[in-house]
Amino acid sequence: MEELNPKNIIIKMPNWLGDLVMATPVLADVHAKWPEAQITAMCQSNVAAVLQKDPNVHEVFSYKRPNGWIPHQQHLDIINTIRQGNYDLGILLTNSLSSAWWFWQGRVKYRIGYAGNLRSWLLTKAVPFPPQKETQHLVITYKMLLEPLGIPLSNSAPTLYFSDEEMQHARSLLEKFGIQIGKSIVVGINPGAAFGSAKCWLPERFKEVTLQLIQNPNVFVVYFGDPAGTPLVNDICKDMPERVINLAGKTSLRELMALIQLCSIFLTNDSGPMHIAAALNVPLLALFGSTSDVKTGPYGIGKVIHKHVECSPCYKRVCPIDFRCMKRIEVQEVYKELQSMIEQISSKFKVQSSK
Numbered sequence: 001m002e003e004l005n006p007k008n009i010i011i012k013m014p015n016w017l018g019d020l021v022m023a024t025p026v027l028a029d030v031h032a033k034w035p036e037a038q039i040t041a042m043c044q045s046n047v048a049a050v051l052q053k054d055p056n057v058h059e060v061f062s063y064k065r066p067n068g069w070i071p072h073q074q075h076l077d078i079i080n081t082i083r084q085g086n087y088d089l090g091i092l093l094t095n096s097l098s099s100a101w102w103f104w105q106g107r108v109k110y111r112i113g114y115a116g117n118l119r120s121w122l123l124t125k126a127v128p129f130p131p132q133k134e135t136q137h138l139v140i141t142y143k144m145l146l147e148p149l150g151i152p153l154s155n156s157a158p159t160l161y162f163s164d165e166e167m168q169h170a171r172s173l174l175e176k177f178g179i180q181i182g183k184s185i186v187v188g189i190n191p192g193a194a195f196g197s198a199k200c201w202l203p204e205r206f207k208e209v210t211l212q213l214i215q216n217p218n219v220f221v222v223y224f225g226d227p228a229g230t231p232l233v234n235d236i237c238k239d240m241p242e243r244v245i246n247l248a249g250k251t252s253l254r255e256l257m258a259l260i261q262l263c264s265i266f267l268t269n270d271s272g273p274m275h276i277a278a279a280l281n282v283p284l285l286a287l288f289g290s291t292s293d294v295k296t297g298p299y300g301i302g303k304v305i306h307k308h309v310e311c312s313p314c315y316k317r318v319c320p321i322d323f324r325c326m327k328r329i330e331v332q333e334v335y336k337e338l339q340s341m342i343e344q345i346s347s348k349f350k351v352q353s354s355k
Contacts (some may be wrong), residue, residue: 006089015271025156031056049253051162082106157277170258188263190273192229196317198290289325
C-alpha cells in the first residue's frame with residue numbers, strides 16, 4: 001500500500017453509545033500516527049457529546065440519522081458537509097452500506113473500512129473481518145482496521161475527557177443530596193439498556209439489592225437512565241428512602257458521564273453507561289445475559305456475572321422463552337460482589353482519614 005500522509009481525516013464513529021466509547025482508542029491511535037493532521041469525528045447527534053472534550057479530535061461532525069435509505073435532502077446535507085471537508089482519508093468504524101456511500105459521494109480520497117454489506121466497491125481498501133472477530137473484544141476489532149494504514153495494534157484503552165467545570169457541577173449536584181464526595185460511598189446503578197429488555201436484569205432484583213445496600217448508612221445509591229428508561233427507574237425507586245436518588249431522564253449525556261466518574265462503584269447491565277464507567281476506571285459489576293462479555297464486556301476493568309446458559313449469547317432484543325440467563329443471577333450473588341467492593345473502598349477511606 002502507498003504511504004499515506006493525510007492532512008484531513010474523517011472517522012465515522014459507531015452509532016451506539018457503548019460502541020462509540022469502545023472506539024475512542026482509534027482516535028488516539030490515529031492522532032499519534034499523524035499528529036499534524038486535522039481529525040474530524042463523525043457521530044450521530046444523540047451520542048456526539050461524548051467526544052466534545054477529546055484532545056485527539058479537532059472537530060465533531062454531528063448529524064441526525066436520515067429516515068430511510070432513498071437519497072433525499074438529509075443524505076445530501078451529509079454528503080455536502082463531507083465534500084466541504086476535503087478529506088484525504090476516511091476511516092469507517094461502521095459497517096453499513098450507507099456510510100460507505102456517504103464517503104464515496106463525499107469525495108473522500110482514501111476510504112477504508114471492513115468489507116461486507118455489498119459495499120466493498122465503494123471503498124479504496126476493503127478489509128476482511130478478522131477470523132477471530134467473534135472471540136475477541138470489539139475494541140481490538142476496531143483497532144485492527146488501522147493495521148493496513150501502518151498503525152500497529154496498540155495498548156490504548158477507551159478514554160473520556162471532562163473540563164474542571166463539568167466535574168465541579170457534578171460534585172455540586174451530588175452534594176445537594178447529602179453526598180460527601182470522598183467520604184460517602186456512591187453506588188451508581190443503571191438498570192436499563194437501549195438495545196432491549198433481554199439485556200436487563202429483573203427490576204425487582206435491582207430493588208432488593210438497593211434495599212440491602214442502604215442498610216449501610218454510608219452508602220448512597222444513584223439511579224441513572226435515559227428518557228426511554230425513566231419509567232423503569234421510576235418504578236424501581238418508588239417509595240425508596242432518601243439515600244436512593246433517581247436521576248433517570250434528568251441529566252445530559254455529559255452530566256451522566258461526569259456523575260459516573262464520581263461513583264465509587266457502578267452496577268449495570270451490558271449498556272452504554274457500562275462502557276462509560278469502564279473508560280473512566282470506575283470499579284464496576286456488569287450483569288450479562290443475551291450478549292457476549294467476551295466481545296463487549298467492560299474493557300480492562302470490572303467484574304462480570306454471566307451464567308453462560310445454553311442459549312446465550314442470543315443477541316435478541318426480547319427473550320422468546322424463559323429468560324433463564326438473567327433469572328439465574330441471584331440477588332445475594334450480586335449483593336455479595338458489591339459488598340466486597342464496598343469493603344475495599346471503606347478500607348481505603350480509613351487509610352486516607354488516618355493520614
